[in-house]
């Protein structure tokens with residue numbers, strides 16, 4: 235993975251980072267890297283995520299999914315870190331990304347329609363929950379099981395569970411003696427894509443999970459004390475410095491449909507890790523070139539509160555544009571869609587610079603398992619670095635618990651501080 239910070243420098247962007255400031259920041263990067271390296275060495279909670287390329291055993295995952303490896307489809311029942319990493323990998327790498335369906339919400343109509351559209355006898359179930367207690371995941375799993383039963387399909391033979399040593403999901407898995415994969419120790423869900431949590435569907439549809447881990451391992455081996463030699467840290471340090479200078483929004487804009495889920499995955503990683511103590515960039519998902527025609531006006535001419543992270547694979551499929559046979563379209567003659575998309579990418583970065591808006595470029599040689607592994611790992615390392623520089627608790631997410639307690643309390647009809655607050659919440663209806 236290559237990082238280009240040229241369009242974020244203070245000489246061309248506002249907010250921007252001057253090279254003097256980068257030099258000064260590099261000293262703090264060295265100190266942060268030491269903390270990160272020590273945390274990895276000790277396999278400390280959170281930092282352990284950066285050891286996954288060495289820790290994750292692809293053979294163990296392949297053995298566990300062997301009973302369902304002939305499935306045409308796989309449905310992941312999980313949410314947040316227990317779904318986004320898995321979907322990012324299959325969306326980026328699978329010949330047919332639609333073979334992997336994710337139920338990561340409890341919208342009844344959507345769940346019903348999704349299950350109705352699947353040949354369940356030919357669909358494996360990957361149910362994933364780190365806590366084993368997440369209401370949406372457990373409710374969906376109960377609904378999915380019933381859908382299989384009502385169609386006379388044995389779900390126990392088609393299910394692989396990934397969860398902890400205790401909790402309702404573990405109990406359900408043990409009751410039915412389901413093949414159950416362990417969680418990596420000390421790894422928060424959003425940092426677990428390169429583990430059992432993210433790789434079961436990829437193994438079921440037979441993707442190169444070994445290559446993915448190898449690519450991530452290369453980046454892990456190259457983490458060093460300077461942003462000038464470590465692309466992952468260069469990205470993190472510049473994002474941090476831009477946030478310090480007012481870029482409170484980070485618009486992530488991959489120029490590849492196959493990376494659309496990457497932007498979703500990044501959004502959880504960045505928001506849930508760094509949104510603390512009144513700070514943290516708001517990740518905005520965008521897609522290139524599509525959102526040039528919806529969001530770019532704002533990115534170029536709206537408030538100077540954003541940075542744009544553009545991502546592209548250098549190699550693309552070859553789809554020639556037929557001869558337009560029309561003078562006004564002569565610029566398309568001999569072009570192919572990949573060239574047009576790359577021209578759009580280059581033009582967008584230049585247009586942001588021309589308007590003095592900061593952008594950082596992430597480039598992959600091509601979109602294959604190794605390069606995707608590099609990208610995912612680099613973003614995780616960048617996130618951990620920002621957490622160190624911003625001095626926030628990167629690996630926890632305490633603010634999400636209140637809502638969970640409230641929702642459970644409402645369903646259980648409990649009278650708690652949360653359910654009372656829900657009942658008394660402000661309302662000013664305009665009908």
Ligand SMILES: O=P(O)(O)OC[C@H]1O[C@](O)(CO)[C@@H](O)[C@@H]1O
Nearest residue numbers: 314315316363364365368423634
């Ligand atoms: O894997 P679990 O425990 O079901 O949690 C799912 C997701 O929910 C969260 O806990 C947030 O509510 C995320 O951190 C996590 O990735």
